[in-house]
Structure formats: structure tokens, C-alpha cells
Amino acid sequence: DAGITQSPRYKITETGRQVTLMCHQTWSHSYMFWYRQDLGHGLRLIYYSAAADITDKGEVPDGYVVSRSKTENFPLTLESATRSQTSVYFCASSEHDRWQLNSGNTIYFGEGSWLTVV
Amino acid sequence: EDQVTQSPEALRLQEGESSSLNCSYTVSGLRGLFWYRQDPGKGPEFLFTLYSAGEEKEKERLKATLTKKESFLHITAPKPEDSATYLCAVQVLSNFGNEKLTFGTGTRLTIIP
Numbered sequence: 001d002a003g004i005t006q007s008p009r010y011k012i013t014e015t016g017r018q019v020t021l022m023c024h025q026t027w028s029h030s031y032m033f034w035y036r037q038d039l040g041h042g043l044r045l046i047y048y049s050a051a052a053d054i055t056d057k058g059e060v061p062d063g064y065v066v067s068r069s070k071t072e073n074f075p076l077t078l079e080s081a082t083r084s085q086t087s088v089y090f091c092a093s094s095e096h097d098r099w100q101l102n103s104g105n106t107i108y109f110g111e112g113s114w115l116t117v118v
Numbered sequence: 119e120d121q122v123t124q125s126p127e128a129l130r131l132q133e134g135e136s137s138s139l140n141c142s143y144t145v146s147g148l149r150g151l152f153w154y155r156q157d158p159g160k161g162p163e164f165l166f167t168l169y170s171a172g173e174e175k176e177k178e179r180l181k182a183t184l185t186k187k188e189s190f191l192h193i194t195a196p197k198p199e200d201s202a203t204y205l206c207a208v209q210v211l212s213n214f215g216n217e218k219l220t221f222g223t224g225t226r227l228t229i230i231p
Contacts, residue, residue, distance in 0.1 A: 083149035090161050109161035
């Protein structure tokens with residue numbers, strides 16, 4: 001059971017370059033998320049997707065683009081990388097059970113992608 | 119705006135010394151409160167979900183409790199392998215089925231042998 005896999009795990013890029021972080025999940029979960037984790041800020045939501053072709057902004061979306069053409073994939077693109085985007089990026093997914101309160105729409109995380117922008 | 123505050127930021131305990139971590143929250147409508155464990159270099163690992171005040175859940179040496187304003191993660195007789203950062207997160211009620219989590223900044227727990 002592979003769960004969620006992220007690639008690359010580690011990346012160094014230059015300012016201004018375009019970078020794409022890949023995320024693949026094998027559970028067929030409808031919801032997928034991208035978070036970034038920075039010291040002092042904790043995990044902050046960048047974008048999320050409720051289903052294929054449905055995406056929405058989170059707390060810190062500026063400078064990022066997402067797409068979701070297939071349920072299992074949710075790539076995150078930094079169009080023109082900046083030093084402030086140096087961070088650890090986590091992809092996550094959950095099942096959608098909107099009408100079930102107390103049912104536990106647990107969000108499961110990947111192992112993270114460490115991105116350094118120089 | 120939904121807010122989640124965890125305290126303390128860091129906690130060092132001797133092996134076997136029980137203690138509690140705190141997560142206080144201010145949200146418009148709580149759907150669930152989640153606890154995660156995160157080891158260095160890893161993604162957050164799910165521990166518990168709590169839904170209503172008075173609810174408790176246990177797993178090995180950990181017990182999570184929930185009130186209307188905060189949650190506690192009690193750790194009883196901890197071992198060095200319990201050392202990790204513990205994250206609290208809230209999921210809010212939404213007319214649009216919004217499943218996102220809002221996280222606190224975590225408590226870094228170190229258990230000294």
C-alpha cells in the first residue's frame with residue numbers, strides 16, 4: 001500500500017526558475033492538499049482540491065499553481081521560484097464524507113519535499 | 119479567523135515523567151480536532167480525532183481529551199521513542215464541505231533516558 005508519494009524529495013533550484021512538485025496517491029481519495037511547513041508558522045495550506053478539475057486557494061496561494069486532471073495526481077508548480085518559497089512541502093489527501101459528522105475525514109500526509117531556492 | 123495555539127513550544131521530560139500538552143482553539147464551528155505526531159524529516163502521522171466536548175481517546179501512553187475551548191494530549195510514563203513534535207489541528211464546519219485543517223505550530227517533546 002503505497003499511500004501518498006511525493007517527488008522529488010529534495011530539490012535545489014535558482015531564483016526565477018519554474019519548479020514542479022509531484023504528488024500521487026493510491027487511495028482514490030477525493031480531497032488533496034498542499035501544505036508548506038516553516039519554522040514558527042507551522043503547516044499552512046497553499047491549495048486544495050475537492051475532486052478532479054476542482055481546486056481552490058488556501059491560506060498562502062501566491063506564487064503557486066496547481067492542477068488536478070486525474071484524481072490520483074495533484075502537482076504543485078512554483079512559476080518563478082523565490083527565496084521565500086524555500087520550505088518543506090507536504091501533500092495530503094482525505095476521503096470526502098461531507099454529510100457525516102463525527103465520521104473522521106482524516107487527512108493523511110506524504111513524506112514531504114524539501115525545496116531550497118538559491 | 120480560526121486560530122489554534124499550542125503550548126508549550128518545547129517540553130523536556132525524564133523517561134517515566136508524565137505530563138500534558140495543550141491545544142487551545144478559536145473557531146466558528148468545530149467539526150473535529152486532530153492530533154498528529156511528526157518525527158524529524160517525516161510527514162505528520164495521524165494519532166486521534168475528537169469531535170465533541172468530553173470525548174477522550176487513548177493510544178498506548180497517549181490520551182487525548184477535548185473541552186469546548188481546548189484539547190489536552192496527556193502522555194503517561196513516556197519513553198524516549200515518544201520524542202517527536204506533536205501537532206494539533208482543527209477542521210471546521212462548512213456549508214461547502216471544506217475539509218481543510220488549520221494547524222498549530224506544535225510542541226516539540228523530548229524524553230530523556
